[in-house]
Amino acid sequence: MAVLVVEHVPGEGPYAIGPALDAAGLRTRLCQVWADDALPESLAGIEALVVMGGPMAAHSDDGFPTRGAELALLRAALAADVPVLGVCLGAQLLAVAADGSAVEGSGLQVGWGDVRTGPPAATDPLLAGAPERLGVLHWHGDTMELPDGAVLLASCDRYPVQAFRIGGAAWGLQFHLEADESTVDTFMAAFPADAATVPGLRDATPAALAALIPHRDRVLGRFAALVADRAEHTASRTFFTPRAARWEARFAADTPAYASAVARMGLRPGQTALDLGCGTGRVLPALRAEVGDKGTVLGVDVTPAMLTAAAREGRDGDLAHLLVADCLRLPLPSGTVDGIFSAGLLDHLAEPAAALREWARVVRPGGTLLLFHPSGRAERAARHSRPPSPDDPLAEPNLRPMLTAGGWHTQEYDDARAYFLTRAVRTG
Template sequence: MAVLVIGEAPTDAIEAAGLLIRLCRPDADDPLPATLTGIDAVILSPTATPAALPLVGPALAAEVPVLALGDGARLLAEAAGTGGTCGGATDPLLGGGAAPHGFRVGASAWGLPVPAEADRELLRRFAELVAGRAETTATRAFFTPRAAAWEERFAYQTPAYETAVARMRLRPGQRALDLGCGSGRALPALRSLVGAAGTVIGVDLTHAMLAAAARAGHGGPGRLLLADCGRLPFPAGAVHGIFAAGLLDHLPHPGTALREWARVTAPGGELLLFHPSGRAERAARHGRAVSPQDPLAEPNLRPALEAAGWRLATYEDAPTHFLTRAER
């Protein structure tokens, strides 16, 4: 985990939280990174310059945590096009009156116009927030700039998604989830199974992906929900089927996710894990061999499913696709 510090700012509290510091000093002509790849948070110090603005906008869009101090707060407000809102008592950074002149922009950016307010305790809280959100931040930072072109780029995979969804044994009137739905490619096919009386919900962690799904018209076949696929806001047994394409092996704790998905699935419901290419093809595409630790390898996946409350019914790892169907 790395925090990009633009200018000069106290960093000991950040380092104490186990975060790496990437320092860019405008007065020393340090180059700014071209993208937010590998960046978990940004600190705009009082000496930050307008050259940092091209990074602030994408950080706000992807909800990469930003702490802006002194004149850096002015840059934050400029990038946001707003003065922000005052932090309430429950604000994770400014709550409790710790910084009475501070303001918040969205859910992940804070401005502190008075540098003296950037004391060690506030920086410590910011570091804790960054560490706690690191996995979410990395996902959003990766997908947000790619979301606008996602549907067009992968539209050719739509028939494979439709074929995979057709393998599910959903019935009219039932409820289905598409977890990590992205631009919503599977939502129309899920709707065709559950019918007008059923419910289809596409869940994704990235705002921009859900916006892409809405632009593609997939908000009609299914509702769109911003949520963490590992902590679903549904009661136990609420759904009858879960479709997840290219998701499980990218989660930090696959076993925990499988248990959560089992929790929200009614007895007799099912889970379909899918990818439009096989494990060997994907590994070769990335220039590596198939890892025996791959959570999608059958010797790893079968016991993980069983431990989470699923029974493996179908396992296919073909050159053209990966598909696993499990029953609750």
């Protein structure tokens, strides 16, 4: 996994963004499209997307051969909730990708100048704590119109859209928050005609930069921390989002096996059942049948596109409540669930032992956990031309003690050719 940084022209690089990503332990993959670096065709292996500035126009393909491919990546990132930071041109492209628009401005805005942070900035994950007036480096002539649902975070009189957020993980900055000690000299050398419109720009830079750095480093550090914290979710979302529309049809034949597995949970009418990693929700009707009209069925998945597919299949509303949530941080009170069903999830988690402890937290004593897969471990390994791994969390010598430590008593362990099933009961 790496953070993809798209650089359009020499000199408009990530500057202070790079050290912030490094400090968070993130790897950077620099894509210099000006040097004919190929943009990736998908977000596989990408945990965040950073799109830098440049003199080309976000509203036109003229002189901008990678515009279409960049918009496609940005749209994929928005769909999969992959963190995005767009700077200057990158911010304009982000607005276009989200169904806003980029437009020609009223002329150059170059040099140090204030932007005003609005009330939404006070609770923004990146800009919270920024001063009401923030001195930043401007260097642009175009602007943008934001799409519906975008949150305006900062503005100024001449160009009202200066910073915005789309969804929970994509930010656009019209100004150059990433500026460091070398940025102004590099920009002045690259764009001398622009620089000539601002006498004294170089002389004003040390003081302006000194005032900006604490806020710059806090904002960029928060973005890097957010990327690192969401890395596991991002990997899942980038894999499943483009597959969500076809997932149900691809595995529809497994539905009877799921229903048979649910029948072994021992659920009763009126109880609460939880499907973790529910995907398109093929097991939710079986859970509803077990707990009846007076029971509660919850489907949890970390990929919004999967839940959208589940809703399209009619598996929301009266059938089940669908939640976007982290299975390691369930938004449920302790001891409120009677049974958990989970298919093909535990062995894909970075911390399966922690997951089992969290699942035990929300289940009442005597409640049930059913781990299931519609094929056995040996069959799945054979598909990949390898033997079953002894390190597999689902291998019996690994799973039984992990369940015990997590607060579960194993009642059944059945690793058959045609399915895998483990049933455990909450102790305590």
